[in-house]
Amino acid sequence: MTTLDRQVEHRLKDRDVRYTRARRAVVEALAQAGGPRSAAELHADIGPSVPLSSLYRSIATLEEAGVLTPHHGARSLTRYELAEWLAGHHHHLLCTSCGSVEDIDIPADREAVVRRLVDAIAADAQFAAASHALEIEGLCARCR
Amino acid sequence: MTTLDRQVEHRLKDRDVRYTRARRAVVEALAQAGGPRSAAELHADIGPSVPLSSLYRSIATLEEAGVLTPHHGARSLTRYELAEWLAGHHHHLLCTSCGSVEDIDIPADREAVVRRLVDAIAADAQFAAASHALEIEGLCARCR
DNA sequence: TCCTATAATGAGAATCGTTATCATAAGAAC
């Protein structure tokens, strides 16, 4: 039993939620994954021993317990925006309470810092960066 | 006719795609929006004069023409990851070619720079930041 | 201006990701 397992087990026990086979499988698959994964991807990794309906319920349970989080708030719908060459470069503020996502511009000097960081990170990872955005999650002015 | 309109019109003309009433409505709604918006939100803004089926087609056409982009690659599905207290803080590399999203850790000194920036940006916007991530889009090592 | 070829639209069906239902199975407490 790994440290991660023990942490999750403890977290669930605190909430009187059982750490079952299906839930363990989801946590293990995500721990192996190295990035955010969809239900379909997890199902492919885990195999048919955990049917999709159980998989989705396990995900929901683990999310409620704070063990996993959706990547950004994009809960199964696509949000569009004007391309950067039209809208101008900017970043985003995501409110975890009301679900809003708003654009935010930052001054050029700060942007220069971000760009330098992004270039350095990308270079280290052999990644050809085309664009980037800082996604800041928290409570918007209305919800705080 | 606004500058934005002229830019989009030119872009579409170059590709022999017509800049129709529905497509104009989408561009205008997104320009007004101040953040990424879902099809349902755009439909609410635009009104029933553009039915949902046409709205979706307009979005697809404009996306192909590079006029608008989906916020991250999350095309109508949710990707999950372990919560930060379990996975550790990190950032993301999104490949626009293969659609992969991978975690990336950055050294503490760079992270300190990011954190300072995030705190400053959030303070300016009256936003209570709880977490953040740098989302870097481009071509992964395999696809470049 | 009128024709014609092509592209776009609208209504609705189909599809796909996700959630809800409900009967059954498994787990914890005694």
Add this chain to the structure above:
DNA sequence: GTTCTTATGATAACGATTCTCATTATAGGA
């Protein structure tokens, strides 16, 4: 082991998105 509670699996229902196809609008060319 009995009992009460929680989790599971199959499947139906749902909502977001895409597809189909008959109709309409548009851009050029005669």
